[in-house]
Amino acid sequence: MARVVVDVMLKPEILDPQGQAVQRALPRLGFEGIADVRQGKRFELEVEGPVDDAALSRIHEMAETFLANTVIEDFTVHVDEPAEARS
Amino acid sequence: MTARIGVITFPGTLDDRDTQRAVRAAGAEAVPLWHRDKDLKQADAVVLPGGFSYGDYLRAGAISRFSPVMETVIEQAKAGMPVLGICNGFQLLTESHLLPGAMLRNNHLHFICRDQKLRVENADTSWTTDYETGQEISIPLKNIDGRYVADERTLDMLEVEGRVAFRYLVGGEAAEGYGNPNGSLRDIAGITNEAGNVVGLMPHPEHAVEPLIGTGRTDGLGFFTSILKKLVNA
Numbered sequence: 001m002a003r004v005v006v007d008v009m010l011k012p013e014i015l016d017p018q019g020q021a022v023q024r025a026l027p028r029l030g031f032e033g034i035a036d037v038r039q040g041k042r043f044e045l046e047v048e049g050p051v052d053d054a055a056l057s058r059i060h061e062m063a064e065t066f067l068a069n070t071v072i073e074d075f076t077v078h079v080d081e082p083a084e085a086r087s
Numbered sequence: 088m089t090a091r092i093g094v095i096t097f098p099g100t101l102d103d104r105d106t107q108r109a110v111r112a113a114g115a116e117a118v119p120l121w122h123r124d125k126d127l128k129q130a131d132a133v134v135l136p137g138g139f140s141y142g143d144y145l146r147a148g149a150i151s152r153f154s155p156v157m158e159t160v161i162e163q164a165k166a167g168m169p170v171l172g173i174c175n176g177f178q179l180l181t182e183s184h185l186l187p188g189a190m191l192r193n194n195h196l197h198f199i200c201r202d203q204k205l206r207v208e209n210a211d212t213s214w215t216t217d218y219e220t221g222q223e224i225s226i227p228l229k230n231i232d233g234r235y236v237a238d239e240r241t242l243d244m245l246e247v248e249g250r251v252a253f254r255y256l257v258g259g260e261a262a263e264g265y266g267n268p269n270g271s272l273r274d275i276a277g278i279t280n281e282a283g284n285v286v287g288l289m290p291h292p293e294h295a296v297e298p299l300i301g302t303g304r305t306d307g308l309g310f311f312t313s314i315l316k317k318l319v320n321a
Contacts, residue, residue, distance in 0.1 A: 010191075013238075014191070014236060015191075015236075015270065017192060017193075017194050017195070017196050017270075018192060021196060066145070066149070066153070067145070069146055069149065069182065069189055071181070071189040071237070072191065072236060
């Protein structure tokens with residue numbers, strides 16, 4: 001089965017207090033030099049059948065109507081390469 | 088025959104019983120509705136109560152927005168049926184696009200629970216006629232996803248059209264319930280749609296309808312008496 005990844009991020013102009021909390025903790029842990037952190041969501045979809053244009057178009061629609069709230073969030077869709085191809 | 092006010096229960100709803108009680112305290116008939124049921128059982132108006140529908144796992148209100156009952160609510164709300172969304176219900180109304188904007192995690196990341204002072208900015212909606220514009224009320228607030236956001240254009244539109252229904256009262260001591268509790272833009276606590284039949288707010292009027300409990304005041308009762316009057320006079 002193919003895997004499609006949908007990444008959802010708050011729009012740049014929206015305040016992300018969760019990302020800020022992470023960023024503020026970094027120097028305390030000894031990780032310097034990180035100017036900003038923004039926290040998003042990653043959805044990994046295991047897709048039955050071929051991941052063709054039609055399937056990707058359906059996933060795009062799913063992301064737009066449900067996985068992301070486009071009032072406050074942007075999203076990207078990409079096909080993940082299979083694990084065996086990565087090694 | 089008195090007015091029938093539906094109160095929807097989703098999995099994870101917490102405040103349905105309190106809301107039914109508030110409806111009865113105002114003198115209307117409370118009609119329990121189930122999220123999987125498309126039928127509104129001849130309810131004349133509907134309240135979406137507070138809680139954490141479907142655990143708020145995707146975003147607050149995002150999954151319940153697609154429940155069967157919401158298909159009917161969205162259709163009827165557009166046709167003019169009065170709908171009140173309280174807390175999770177407000178989140179659900181923005182996710183349904185019945186109200187503009189979106190709700191996000193509080194800017195301080197803490198769950199907040201306190202008596203909150205509000206100013207009624209619009210006493211002409213279906214749910215606010217028993218208040219006066221400019222009236223200050225105190226009702227409980229309890230949430231973690233209470234930060235109202237919208238783009239500047241939408242915010243300006245809401246202001247110009249008088250659709251900011253409630254604002255957090257700033258100034259005064261935070262301990263007394265003053266101040267913006269969550270970072271909501273322009274101190275917005277609640278808004279209405281263009282027609283004034285759909286209203287959403289974060290604080291909980293249903294927890295302030297009896298002197299014995301909640302704030303010890305009955306400042307929230309006006310929501311339910313307003314809608315009852317509207318329906319009975321209709």
